[in-house]
Amino acid sequence: MTINYQVVMDILTSQLGSQCVTNDPVRRFAWSTDASYFRIVPEIVVHADTLEQVKITLNIANANNVPVTFRAAGTSLSGQAIGEGILLILGHDGFRTIDISEDKSAITLGAAVIGSDANAALKPFNKKIGPDPATLASAQIGGMVANNASGMCCGTAQNSYQTIKSAKLMLVDGTELDTGCPHSRAAFSQSHAALLAALTDLAQLTQNNPTLAARIRKKFAIKNTTGYSINALVDFTDPFDIINHLIVGSEGTLAFVNEITYHTVEEAQFKASAMAVFFSMEDAASAIPLIKG
Missing domain, CATH: 3.30.43.10 (Uridine Diphospho-n-acetylenolpyruvylglucosamine Reductase, domain 2)
Incomplete structure (x- = not known):
């Protein structure tokens, strides 16, 4: 055509x-x-x-x-x-909502909010968002979620997949879904019942296959930002939880990300860094368990 x-x-x-x-x-x-x-x-x-x-x-x-x-x-x-x-x-002006929950445990961010701006809003409370890509000073939340951008510090423990609380999405058919709103979920359950049933069946099928489930868990136990977050199929049974986490890393192919609510994480008030010189790769590698401890 x-x-x-x-x-x-x-x-x-x-x-x-x-x-x-x-x-x-x-x-x-x-x-x-x-x-x-x-x-x-x-x-x-x-x-x-x-x-x-x-x-x-x-x-x-x-x-x-x-x-x-x-x-x-x-x-x-x-x-x-x-x-x-x-x-x-x-655009230049839209999708820039920043709203911190009363107890500072969550932050709602528009898709165009720059990552460092979110952290600046949370800094007075010794909080931050989990993802910390190298481009945090220019990367926007929508892209960070869509690519599961993580960074060197958050690893697999505090990336978008682990810290996402809910999302406001728009599907290709124009349907809007807020995974954190019971009314939105109820409406979506009526309009997209077949999709939710298919996701539930797919998760059950994956979880009932021990070999496949174990392989997925192993692959996503390490840093893995390639392809869909299919670990959602073994981590969750509720279809809205699955949607919430499948959207992370989907690169815009499943829905448009309008707004994201993250669980905030603790920000150390004091930090220090040092440069360590090793004589070999083996020495450097052997120091990692000690440093991590």
């Missing part, structure tokens, strides 16, 4: 306005790279500041069979933030 991108461009412009949509060759080329060494030039670039703009874009893309790639800060090294068709970029 041949896609007439000028027609798609005209429809998007009529519904979103010319300020949000462009197919200018220079701007398309400018957004054709991320922090990786890949280049894929999109046909249309859309900047979305509201969930309604995302929904309109997805509806038009669905109607015209156009692929959509979501982009947050574009700091990933593997090319996830570039794609053909429509490149939908988090």
Whole structure:
């Protein structure tokens, strides 16, 4: 099927306005790279500041069979933030909610919140978010969740998968789901009963296969950010818990991430670092258990 991108461009412009949509060759080329060494030039670039703009874009893309790639800060090294068709970029002003729970045990963040800004809001309470990628000062929450960005400190204990509490999502059909809201879950159970049943069956099938379940647990006991978080199928039985955790690392292929609520983690008030020099790799490796202890 041949896609007439000028027609798609005209429809998007009529519904979103010319300020949000462009197919200018220079701007398309400018957004054709991320922090990786890949280049894929999109046909249309859309900047979305509201969930309604995302929904309109997805509806038009669905109607015209156009692929959509979501982009947050574009700091990933593997090319996830570039794609053909429509490149939908988090806008300059929207998706920037920061809301800390009364007991400081959780923080709700819009998809465009920069990781270091979330930590700055939590710093007075000696708290932080779990993920700590090297690009924390520029990476946005939506991308961090979508890529399960972790970093050197959080490892597999405090990454997005381990610390996510709930998520506000938009599926490709425009359905909105808040996994932390009982009313939203109830409505979703009515509208997407077949999906929830399929997830429940898949989890049960996986858990009933000891060899497969053990292999998955072993693979995800170490740092593993490649592919879907299928460990959700062995870690949970509730389909909403499975959705909550499958979304981590899904790179925008399962849903648009609108908002994330994290469990906060303790931030050490005082820190120190040192440079240690070893004579061999063996000496360096043998020191790790001592340092970790």
